[in-house]
Amino acid sequence: MSNLNSLTIADARDALRKGDTTAVELTEACLTAIEGAGALNAFVHKTPEMARAMARAADARIQAGDATALTGIPLGVKDLFCVKGVPSQAASRILEGFRPEYESTVTRNLWDAGAVMLGKLNQDEFAMGSANETSCYGPAVNPWKVDDRPLTPGGSSGGSAAAVAADLCLAATATDTGGSIRQPAAFTGIVGLKPTYGRVSRWGVIAYASSLDQAGPLTKTVRDAAIMLGAMASVDPQDSTSADVAVPDYESLLTGDIRGKRIGIPREYRVDGMPPEIDALWHKGADMLRDAGAVIVDISLPHTKYALPAYYVIAPAEASSNLARYDGVRYGHRAKLGQGDGITEMYEKTRAEGFGPEVQRRIMIGTYVLSAGFYDAYYNRARKVRALIKRDFDMAFADGIDAILAPTTPSAAFGLGAMDGGDPVQMYLNDVFTVTLNLAGLPGIAVPVGLDRQGLPLGLQLFGRPFEEGELLNHALVLERAAGFVAKPDRWW
C-alpha cells in the first residue's frame, strides 16, 4: 500500500483490522512525511521514538483483538496540549523548556484509545492570532499556494491544519477560542470541528480564554471528525465546566439523511465587502442541502455585528487573568536580573521578554478593561452583549431551526506577512464569522466546499444545537458528499 500517510482514519482503521498494514508502517510513513516537510514548519517538537513505541504497542493491541477506532492511528498534537515529558509551550518563549509532569485529559483519552503521538504542532502564541504568525517558532506555512508567495495556514491552529492537509499525520488536535479550528480548516481544505463548550475537557490544555476555549479535531473527512471527537470527548471531574453528558458513538449517527431538517441562513452574515465568490459558495452550499431534502429558511441573528468587539473585550480580559501565572517563578523563562532588581522587576522583565507583541497587547487590553472605572463600560457591557448573542441563537433553535449555514472566513488564505502594517484590528476581522459560536458556546464544523478562482480552498460552516454534535456531523456529511471536495495541494515542500 503506498502513501499510507494520506489515508483517512476510517480507511486506516479498516486496513489495520484487515491486516493490510500495521501501525508501525503507518507511523513510519508519517515520520518520513514529517522529515520531508520542514518547509511547512508544522511539527515543532517531534517525538519519533515515542511514536514507534506507541505504534508497536498498538500493533500488539490490534493482534489481541482489543483495538478501538484510533488504535494505531498517528496523530499530531497542538502545542497547547500538555503531554507528559514532551515540550509543551503554547508556541511561547515564556514556556521555553517546560515539560509537563502531567497529561491533558484529551491526549490521555487519545493514548488510552491507542493513538500514536507524532509530535507537537505549531500554532499562534497562546492561541492568539489568525495567521500562525505570532508563534515563537516562526509561522507554519500553508501547503496550498498559487505562486511563489507562502500563504498562511490560518490560526491559531495553523500547524495542525498544515500537517493534516499535507498528510503529515492522519488527524490532529486543535483548539478553538474564536475560530482557531474552523478558520485554519477553511484555509487548508480540511474539516474542523469545534464542539459544544463543555463537551471536551479543558484540563491540561494551556488556557487562553477559559469561557470560550474548546478543543476539537482537524481531520481529512467528516467521518474522521466523528471518530476523533468520540475519543477526545469525555466527562471529566478535573474540569469543572465539563458537561455531565454521555459521549455517544458519533460515527453511528452518520446516516446521511437530513430530509425535512430546517437549515437557517443568517442574513447578518452577508457582510459589506464580502467577496462574490464567498457569497456564491454560500448559495451553492444551501442548494446542496436543499437538494438533500432539507428546508432552507432565512433567519436573523440581529446581534452578530457586535460579536467581534464583544469577543475582543472578553477574551483579552480572561487572558490577562489566565496569563498572570507566567511570572518566572514556577516554570519556563525567567529574565536575567540586574543589580538591585527585586521581584517586581523580575516579573516585568520576564513577561516583557517571554511574551510576544500580540500576547502583550491582549494582556494589556484585558488589564485595561478589567481595571477600576472601566469594568462596567467594557467588560460588563461585553458580557451583556454576549448574552444577547446567545439569545439570538436560542431563539432561532426554538423556532425549529436544526442547523445554521454560513461562510467560514471572509477570504481564502492570504499571504504570510500580508497583514503586517500595524493595525491589529485588521487581523481581528478574520474572525468575523467564527467568534459568534464561541460566545454562544455552540458546536460548529467547517467543511471544504470548493476552490476559489486562484485555486485555493474555501469552506462553509454549519452551527448546531448544544451537545448535538451527532446531528451537526450528519449535516456536514451531506455537505461534504454533495461538494465532493477532493482537491489536494500539489507538493512543493
Next chain:
Amino acid sequence: MSITEDQARKVAHLARIAVDDAALPALARELNGILHFMEQLSEVDVTGVEPMTGVTPMRLKRREDVVTTGGMADRILSNAPDAREGFFAVPKVVE
C-alpha cells in the same frame, strides 16, 4: 475614552510587563485603536440584560472538600527556573 501615554504606562505596570518609555506612544496608539473598535458595543441596548457568566446553564460541580492529591514537591519544582531545598527561589521580597 482614550488612553494617554501615562495610562499606557500604568496598564503595562498593572500587567507586570516592562515597556520602554520610548515604546509608550506606539502602545497608547495601538490600545486606542482596539478600544475604538470596541466602542461599537455602546450602540447596543442592554437594559435589563444580565451579564453572562457561562454558556451552559449548569451549576459548577461540587466535591467533598478533602485532600485528593499531594506529596509531589519534586515534580512541582521540576520545571522551576530556580528551586532550592524544596522551595521556589525568588529575589529577596522582604528587606
